[in-house]
Amino acid sequence: MTNDGGHRSRDAPAASSTPLIAPAVLAPAHSDLDVAPPAADGSRSRWHSGATAVEFGIHPATTNGNGHNNGSLPITASSTTLGASDPCAPEATTSGGQNGHGRVLLSFHDLTYSVMVAPHPTATNGNGNGDQQQLPLPATAAAVQGSKRPRLSIRRRNADLVPKTILKDITGFFAPGRLAAILGPSGSGKTTLLNSLAGLSKGGLMHGDVMLNGLSLDPFELRSVVGFVFQDDVIMETMTVNEALEMALALRNPPESAEDARRRMERIVDLLGLERARHTIIGSPARKGVSGGERKRAAIGMELMGRPQVLLLDECTTGLDSFTAFTVMSILKKLAHLQQKTVVATLHQPSSEIFEMLDDVMILVDGQILYHGPTQDMVAYFTARNFPCPNHYNPADFVFMSIINNTPAHVIDALLLDYRKSAMPGHAAAAAAIITALTLEADHHRRTMSTASTAEPSRNPWHAHRERKRRRRIGNAPLEMTKFYPPFRQQFAYLTKRAWLNTIRNKLMLQTRLMQAVFLGVLVGLIFLNVRHSSPDPRAVAQSITGVFFFVSTNSFFSATLPVLSIFAVERHVFLREYVSGYYGVAAYFWSRTLVETPFQILYPVVLATIAYWIINFSSTVVGWLVFTMFAVLVSLVGNAFGIAMASLFEDIGIALTVVTLAILPLLLFGGLFVNSGTAPAWLVWLQWVSPIQYSFSGLMKYYFTDRTLGTLDGNEYLRQLGVDKKLPMGIDVILLAVLWAVCTLAGYFGLRRLAHKIAGSRPRGMRKWFQRRHRPVEQAGTERDDGAGEEDVELTAGGNVAEWGAPTPVQFGRVLGVAREHDGRD
Numbered sequence: 001m002t003n004d005g006g007h008r009s010r011d012a013p014a015a016s017s018t019p020l021i022a023p024a025v026l027a028p029a030h031s032d033l034d035v036a037p038p039a040a041d042g043s044r045s046r047w048h049s050g051a052t053a054v055e056f057g058i059h060p061a062t063t064n065g066n067g068h069n070n071g072s073l074p075i076t077a078s079s080t081t082l083g084a085s086d087p088c089a090p091e092a093t094t095s096g097g098q099n100g101h102g103r104v105l106l107s108f109h110d111l112t113y114s115v116m117v118a119p120h121p122t123a124t125n126g127n128g129n130g131d132q133q134q135l136p137l138p139a140t141a142a143a144v145q146g147s148k149r150p151r152l153s154i155r156r157r158n159a160d161l162v163p164k165t166i167l168k169d170i171t172g173f174f175a176p177g178r179l180a181a182i183l184g185p186s187g188s189g190k191t192t193l194l195n196s197l198a199g200l201s202k203g204g205l206m207h208g209d210v211m212l213n214g215l216s217l218d219p220f221e222l223r224s225v226v227g228f229v230f231q232d233d234v235i236m237e238t239m240t241v242n243e244a245l246e247m248a249l250a251l252r253n254p255p256e257s258a259e260d261a262r263r264r265m266e267r268i269v270d271l272l273g274l275e276r277a278r279h280t281i282i283g284s285p286a287r288k289g290v291s292g293g294e295r296k297r298a299a300i301g302m303e304l305m306g307r308p309q310v311l312l313l314d315e316c317t318t319g320l321d322s323f324t325a326f327t328v329m330s331i332l333k334k335l336a337h338l339q340q341k342t343v344v345a346t347l348h349q350p351s352s353e354i355f356e357m358l359d360d361v362m363i364l365v366d367g368q369i370l371y372h373g374p375t376q377d378m379v380a381y382f383t384a385r386n387f388p389c390p391n392h393y394n395p396a397d398f399v400f401m402s403i404i405n406n407t408p409a410h411v412i413d414a415l416l417l418d419y420r421k422s423a424m425p426g427h428a429a430a431a432a433a434i435i436t437a438l439t440l441e442a443d444h445h446r447r448t449m450s451t452a453s454t455a456e457p458s459r460n461p462w463h464a465h466r467e468r469k470r471r472r473r474i475g476n477a478p479l480e481m482t483k484f485y486p487p488f489r490q491q492f493a494y495l496t497k498r499a500w501l502n503t504i505r506n507k508l509m510l511q512t513r514l515m516q517a518v519f520l521g522v523l524v525g526l527i528f529l530n531v532r533h534s535s536p537d538p539r540a541v542a543q544s545i546t547g548v549f550f551f552v553s554t555n556s557f558f559s560a561t562l563p564v565l566s567i568f569a570v571e572r573h574v575f576l577r578e579y580v581s582g583y584y585g586v587a588a589y590f591w592s593r594t595l596v597e598t599p600f601q602i603l604y605p606v607v608l609a610t611i612a613y614w615i616i617n618f619s620s621t622v623v624g625w626l627v628f629t630m631f632a633v634l635v636s637l638v639g640n641a642f643g644i645a646m647a648s649l650f651e652d653i654g655i656a657l658t659v660v661t662l663a664i665l666p667l668l669l670f671g672g673l674f675v676n677s678g679t680a681p682a683w684l685v686w687l688q689w690v691s692p693i694q695y696s697f698s699g700l701m702k703y704y705f706t707d708r709t710l711g712t713l714d715g716n717e718y719l720r721q722l723g724v725d726k727k728l729p730m731g732i733d734v735i736l737l738a739v740l741w742a743v744c745t746l747a748g749y750f751g752l753r754r755l756a757h758k759i760a761g762s763r764p765r766g767m768r769k770w771f772q773r774r775h776r777p778v779e780q781a782g783t784e785r786d787d788g789a790g791e792e793d794v795e796l797t798a799g800g801n802v803a804e805w806g807a808p809t810p811v812q813f814g815r816v817l818g819v820a821r822e823h824d825g826r827d
């Protein structure tokens with residue numbers, strides 16, 4: 001097997017039948033993309049003069065089974081850009097800058113993922129399970145999992161459901177500085193695996209470990225470290241590319257100087273080739289915006305703003321033409337090679353150009369690994385198993401067309417088994433060796449950093465504080481939280497600005513709703529024109545005035561409820577995606593949105609009521625106009641809050657719409673006009689107490705008719721006949737409308753919170769402290785190093801104790817080495 005990092009010809013004879021699973025060279029030696037210069041501070045040369053240089057060219061055959069080099073492995077001076085500065089970092093000393101030391105190995109062991117599904121009608125195994133596996137999970141997974149709690153649980157709501165195992169005991173790793181792809185036919189489990197690695201899988205039961213640099217993390221922790229680009233790039237359509245990136249910059253990073261922020265933006269725009277699209281809106285099917293490729297690059301850019309060292313992308317080339325797909329993959333390759341990121345993408349059949357670009361591939365079939373290793377070794381691997389790929393044939397096509405789709409099932413099963421038996425055990429050993437190297441590298445970096453940092457502390461106090469905390473948090477673990485969670489006020493300020501821009505950019509919607517208010521105001525005004533003198537019969541006049549009050553109350557409520565349902569359905573999608581991605585919390589989003597939306601919810605009824613009032617000419621007093629408008633506004637606010645509450649409480653927006661439609665009837669019937677409270681069935685009369693229309697209607701009626709006569713008509717008597725309760729003064733109606741508004745608003749907030757937690761899992765905030773607590777270095781777990789004085793000196797002590805700061809702890813390595821031993825048959 002070649003280990004030169006070059007591009008071996010596919011025609012080359014199969015090197016051996018040895019399982020080819022380890023990354024031959026973690027960082028390619030002379031890639032044309034690998035052009036990052038040594039760090040300006042000379043850290044690269046310092047690194048090379050250090051005691052340990054790292055070359056990740058590790059093959060299981062050359063390791064002794066426990067991840068340690070046996071002497072024959074060419075662990076030589078690295079040709080990688082270990083000291084290369086992160087192009088995304090404003091400067092080496094800023095928080096989150098990786099500066100080459102933050103490389104992360106993403107490994108997973110015995111990953112099994114099951115969901116509950118309805119049994120297949122043709123199931124024959126007696127349990128209605130067909131080919132689906134039974135829970136409990138395989139012994140290996142359970143053994144490794146030990147006493148650990150399952151990460152997610154299945155709620156068996158329906159006893160008839162059966163478990164379906166989507167991922168079956170998958171073990172492997174993705175290394176830093178490499179571009180890897182997960183390939184496989186549709187339904188093979190690519191997305192499920194990627195989601196599991198990102199901590200995003202939900203609704204199923206996951207067993208096994210996902211580890212970053214040997215630390216086993218749960219889904220919440222994974223989400224804090226891993227950047228994830230979803231297949232469908234859900235970005236707010238009214239934002240420009242620049243604004244989308246700015247949002248990520250503002251919400252994913254600690255505050256930094258305007259100059260640093262600008263420089264970082266420029267680097268990312270430049271890296272992603274987004275200059276031309278920078279000021280174009282994202283758009284939607286109804287509103288033309290950036291192209292699909294630009295949108296995808298914008299989504300990648302947003303993730304990069306958070307400086308994740310692990311970047312996962314789901315089907316990032318789907319829907320793109322071949323050139324654009326190639327461009328996107330080239331960018332990913334740059335990210336992996338230049339910034340030493342761990343980049344993994346799921347792909348449907350890649351073109352030969354894209355396939356050649358990949359450093360590593362994992363091929364999944366039916367939730368199991370068919371091949372996992374360097375791309376350049378794949379052809380040899382299959383050739384050694386009697387599946388030679390013809391010359392000049394795309395190896396990916398060959399695997400899909402000739403092996404997966406054109407081979408009897410038992411042969412595929414044999415290949416899967418062969419891979420599992422022969423190749424998988426070496427993974428753990430190789431992963432352990434890489435982690436050892438990474439840890440030594442991190443150790444060296446810390447030692448060099450401690451001197452450099454003492455010399456040049458950040459001048460920005462906020463920055464300096466964050467930086468101190470970050471370093472302390474790193475402690476002994478060669479892993480850091482890369483995502484930044486800004487404080488509430490920062491989220492709120494940003495989201496308020498964005499919601500405002502979004503609202504005023506939706507000009508068509510604004511104009512339509514304004515025109516609707518004007519139109520209805522004029523219409524109602526003309527229908528009831530000069531109502532006081534419209535008839536000699538006072539009862540007819542009273543009836544018309546009653547009709548106006550009821551219509552305005554009803555219209556203000558429903559014209560606020562129904563549009564917000566459809567608008568919020570779209571917005572909610574963006575919110576949930578951004579929430580899952582960790583940009584902000586529910587409270588910041590909800591209250592900023594409410595703040596921006598409220599003035600508009602006041603404006604529309606004010607316009608309608610004002611026009612109608614003066615044309616109708618009830619009483620032509622300013623106080624009368626104020627009261628009339630106040631009720632229209634209040635009932636409109638309740639309607640809007642009710643719509644949002646419905647859209648938040650129900651995950652399915654169709655169900656929300658149905659519930660609102662069902663609610664219309666009782667709200668209308670008990671609105672005060674149709675059903676007289678004196679005649680309504682006792683068990684239904686309570687409905688009038690929850691009808692905002694009733695409060696608005698009765699408030700207006702009381703204001704107009706109490707202690708008044710209309711010709712021969714006594715107002716008080718008229719109210720009594722209609723069943724309007726005069727005992728409650730108008731002020732109570734106002735207060736109860738305000739209470740309903742508050743209740744609906746809070747229901748909306750908690751409904752959205754519940755929905756967000758359901759989609760993304762709870763504990764989205766306060767992650768940092770929790771993470772820090774959980775991963776406090778083992779040997780210091782008993783001593784509260786985090787607390788009290790001295791926090792500032794921790795990292796800054798020149799020549800810090802290597803054993804304390806850099807040496808790999810048993811826990812960090814235990815799992816991976818343990819895995820290696822288990823496979824090695826040793827204790």
Ligand SMILES: Nc1ncnc2c1ncn2[C@@H]1O[C@H](COP(=O)(O)OP(=O)(O)OP(=O)(O)O)[C@@H](O)[C@H]1O
Pocket residue numbers: 115116117166184185186187188189190191192193202203204348
């Ligand atoms: N929550 C779930 N409930 C039931 N089945 C599920 C669930 N999640 C995934 N599956 C099933 O698991 C299998 C793998 O799904 P997954 O989306 O991971 O496949 P994929 O390889 O990404 O497919 P594609 O390339 O078509 O997107 C599919 O058969 C899918 O229907």
